[in-house]
Amino acid sequence: MQISAKITLLLTPLLLAVAYTTFAERKIIGYMQIRIGPNRVGPRGFLQPIADALKLLTKEVIVPTNANRYLFLTAPVLAIAPSLAAWAVVPFDDGMAIADINAGLLYILALTSLGVYGIIVAGWASNSRYALLGSLRSAAQIISYEIAMGFALVGVIMAAGSLNLGEIVEAQRGSVYHWFLLPLLPLFLVYFISGVAETNRAPFDVAEGESEIVAGFHVEYSGMAFAVFFLAEYANMILISALTALLFLGGWLSPLEGLLPQAAFALPVIGWVLDGGIHWFLAKTAFFLFLFLWFRATFPRYRYDQIMRLGWKVLIPVTIVWLFLEGVAVAFGLGPWFA
């Protein structure tokens, strides 16, 4: 079975990346706060995520008496399934996707929207005040930022003329200046900010604001049920980072393309490094992932009304205005981007 081989080849590194993102988060935030972070398990703490997984595995999965048992256990599955399934259409290199479909971006938008069900169901099924409040806040926040995110995606489709992620990357070929980062700068910012808000990460993490509502929607979860929620959150973070790299930073395209002479790319090993490829895509993804962690170490948490104001009164108007401008730019065939 070729499909299952491909899926294994994608899922194993992905799950490892998810596990080690939790480790990187603790290390990076540690160093930013002048601590050294976890350093006891294995050399320099590198076995920490494995120890965490084993510990959570041997803990009791508590189902509260008032909770709706089946929904309570379904919720984590609802959270993780879409965040993993969305990876099916992500291209790592030219044509290197599990499913190279025409409606790639639509599929991604649909699946990332499904993630909110896991949170709502978790909050409702727990039958706990904190969980219900957290899930309501979170659901309202996620759907608000989804609008801004959707409008930003429309801008990308207008510029690329395709929903296929591979073709969107190819539309940015030429040089660094052809990347959508430049002509769609406001949409890029809106997209990434919405991405941070969609994944309920700091500074938009009121859904699990531990200082007010303990842990929000997953307060009643323990053991592996909690771990699955955790994995879903980190898988979503990596997904948003990868998508930002694909849609605005030219995915696997090399930033040196069009700047260096052609001869440089013909060099034996150096040429391969300089030329576009999966390593550029991974580097760009890692950069955005680092931003997620950096934000958490740096920004204080937004208040809920500030979050809603930013989403509805800043990000949505910005995207609508930019869509109008982009429409005019497309009509006049402006610059190298919309010709």
Add this chain to the structure above:
Amino acid sequence: MLENYLPILVFMGIGLLMGILPLALGMVIGPRRPDAAKNSPYECGFEAFEDSRMKFDVRFYLIAILFIIFDLEIAFLFPWAVALDTIGLYGLLAMGLFLGILVIGFIYEWKKGALEWE
């Protein structure tokens, strides 16, 4: 073309499995020692008074309704953006009018205070 979607179906199944498997494993391997205090919902040490599914703020409902309007708009914009280079100026003006009506509605709900949280 449709066979391209088969891997997606397989992947979705595996995604579900990646949720169910750890959960099942955790429930089998982990201990089970039920206890009235442990299994009651967390309320900072208080006894849980009653059912927690209480009334909530109507603004959450309002946000959900506004979301439907805007999300539908995005659903209309997606195919339009893909076909932009074939429909030309006429398509552009038509969508400009459509978006314009939406913007008027958006300004109205802004002025009405539907977007206020205090």
